[in-house]
Amino acid sequence: MLHTILFDDPVIRTQLLPFTYTRPVAAIRCGIEKIYEKWNDWLKTAVSFHTEPYLSRKFPLTVVDDNLFINGGLCPDEKLVAAIQDLAVNTALTSENGEILAVRSSAGWQPSIEYTHITALTYSGPFTMIRNVWDIFTFNGAQIKADFERITANRKSEPVTDPFTHCYHKEQIFIETGAVIKAAVINAENGPVYIGRNALIQEGSLIQGPFAMGESSVLAQGAKIRPGTSIGSFCKVGGEVSNSVFFGYSNKGHDGYLGNSVLGEWCNLGANTNNSNLKNDHSPVKLHSYVSGSLADTGLTFCGLMMGDYSKAGISTMFNTGTVVGVNVNVFGSGFQAKHTPSFSWGGHAEGISEYRLEKALAVAKDTVNRRNIDFEEDDENILRTVFEQTRNQRIF
Template structure:
């Protein structure tokens, strides 16, 4: 069995900031699982990572004399997985657009090497790649379906025992052991619903599939979930949420609307926080690009908030259509916020922004993480410091 190494495509990694400041590309969640979890399950193997140097201590790379490098932005399916696993030594599998999808080699290989010295095989079939931040929510519904089918093909659901919960098309609902559902409506007519281990769906929640909630996740009382939404493990969500992905350990526990958006880990949205996901003129939404430091056309009419890890918003914060918030940002104040809040910023559109003191940011992050019983050690602090130093130029502009 080869060592499976999920590599960061340098171009794609930049396009997936701010989420890839704090994780490899394959650490992104889309559907029920992260991309790394999908490949580990498909390959029946542990995986390692080829990523930025400052991330490599937390996400190490393991190689041997049989290495299978797989593009970390690639979403596996059964046919693609078979082709990748059967790739001969010394071969590179590339997409029709020329992107390296996989490399099989006895020696070490780096993404910057491209296909030099390798025999090239072109993959002609359709595939799914998470190339841009908006692909995370854009592909989420299809990935929930794919992950769900993989789960139900080998496992059986726990029953719904609450007599006050009503389920439409119960054969499209999968419930893990320990999950609690109380007086809620589950509508799986248009897509599957996955309820993770020990998740809690509180009274009056209304869910439309496709939907997934991870282990220990919570939907607060009266939550309205619209299709193509994922609530990651240990996250709490309330209010109205539509076509969003919450990576994990984040809170949007109160009323307010979140649509066509992505939240990283350890984020918090204050009560009555809302975002716009549609321009008044129904034009294409533009997002801040870390690659060009300018606005990039998403080609989408609907696109909301992209918020990096450890960031927070005060009560009644209003986010504009197509807003990027970096890592460890505190956003608050009246009016619509700026379309880009650089990492380690503190303030808002009305008050202006200043730099978030690094020592204070680390102290808050440690407290946030420790309250969930998760370790925050020197490795995590070093990652935050690297992001802080790498983004100083953005805050000075």
């Protein structure tokens, strides 16, 4: 029986750090769902992952006699899925630039190894590939629309029962069971709005689509949500948010601006934390590259904060245009923070930065997870220990 494996392209994985320190590429959220969830739905099967060895216990790999390897950064659509499903054994589907999109192989194919016995077919149609961290928010609005059409097809939304909530273009608003909305304004004229199960939208929230909100997440009183924003499951978000993605289990519960940004899981932004997403001279934003170790030109006029899992910012923290914060960072203090704060750092640009003691960092991470009544498992701890060692050379203070 054909089995689907989502693989980490080595080049793309590095370009997507710090988010791929703690997850495979396919576990990135873009749109309503994570990439692997999209493939699960399209293919009506559970996928497995070909990723880094230290991630494989949490994201296991299953190999059978007939395997369909799909690039983990690839977002499915109808034509692409059809082309992939039509692949014969020992055939690869590549882009016009030679990028591997999918391989059907009877052997244990490796993304970094080429086999002479594999026949390459070129896919000439358009497709969406998450290659860089900024692609996550850049493609997010379009992916919300695509996910919305598929998830809500032939289904009926729960009604808006609150008399003080006003909706524009109700046909493009879908509410799952258990969601509660109070005295909000929801405008789906420019894109759909999806509200997940048991989500809570508190009084005075203003929402512009395209927008997606995951299961049991909360929009705090007076939240202002601008287009292209996705909030994963079990988040609490307040203040002003524009074209940004929260992977899940992360909080920005108070006032402050977040724009053109991506937050991983288990992050927290303190009250009045703000980020810049536009340079005063309107020139393209440069962002720290884990490929070169230096700043890389994104080509974007708008680009904000990229924050890895388990990282936290103190109250009134200011992030400059195009800032990268690694995994398990505690950043705080006056003035704008550095353009790149390495993983397992403690402190701020003005106050000075030191290494976040590993055992202390693990204890805080465990407490952060346990407070949501979720177990911080041995696999999670081992992943963080590995990331600590992998990023040691970045922490030169």
